[in-house]
Amino acid sequence: xxxxxxxxxxxxxxLIGVGLYLLLMTDTTQTVGxxxxxxxxxxIGGVMISPYPVIKFIQWSQKQSSSES
Numbered sequence: 001x002x003x004x005x006x007x008x009x010x011x012x013x014x015l016i017g018v019g020l021y022l023l024l025m026t027d028t029t030q031t032v033g034x035x036x037x038x039x040x041x042x043x044i045g046g047v048m049i050s051p052y053p054v055i056k057f058i059q060w061s062q063k064q065s066s067s068e069s
Contacts, residue, residue: 002059005052012048015041 019041028034 002055005055009049009052012045012050015045015048017045019045 019038022028022038029038
C-alpha cells in the first residue's frame with residue numbers, strides 16, 4: 001500500500017514540474033486554456049503528493065511507540 005502512495009507522490013511531483021514549466025517557461029498561460037492546464041497540473045499534483053508524507057509519519061510514529069514499549 002505504501003508503494004502505491006509513493007508512486008502517486010512521484011506522479012504528483014511530475015505534474016507539479018509540468019505545471020511550473022508551463023507557467024514559467026512557455027507563453028501558454030497567456031490564454032484561458034493554458035491557464036486552466038497549468039493550474040490543473042499544479043493543483044492535481046499538489047493533491048497527489050500530500051498523502052505520502054502523512055503515511056510515512058504515521059508509520060514512523062507507530063515504530064517509535066512500539067520500540068518504547
